[in-house]
Amino acid sequence: MNKDGSVKRVILFLVFILLFTKSLQWLNGVLLGDKIHLQMEGVRIMKRNLRTKLLIEIGRHEAIQFAKQILNTYQVEEIQPPKLGLTMIKIRESAKQSLFYIGEVLITETKVKIQASFGIGIVIEEDEDLSRALAIIDAVYKENLPEAAILDKELEELEVKYHQKQEQMKCSVERTKVNFETMKI
16 A cells, blocks of 8 residues: 555656646746737736837836836835846857857846835846836736836837837848849859
């Protein structure tokens, strides 16, 4: 009986590990997948990676202003003040599709807590204000505060501006591109 009980425990443990890894894969797909937006409780919520990219690329001012509003409204506990650090940059080699570390980059990292949710803000270079703002915004979304829906509307406008900026960049590159088929050899 003891042997049968231990076999059952091992099988249950293996099933638990399988379900846990599957749920982690699903969660990773939800957080970092190709889909840009999530639907939660009838509200369109922008994904974390896109939200962060927009705020860093073209929405620095908006992020800092929004964070100031949150600081005036909620109690924000700074778990880790803005701190400089180094992190390794991972890149995929194109021929063999293997990952390797290309080098280190200077980052600023901040961790905050709003109510029961933690937020983290990491930016390249030394930018304490933006790092703190991103951490506050991350905590706002994790806590599902009503201000997240307000920020989401601003982020949609930033997304349009970002795509316009990308299109302008693409057009300027296309103008300088050489068409080798029209060249005489």
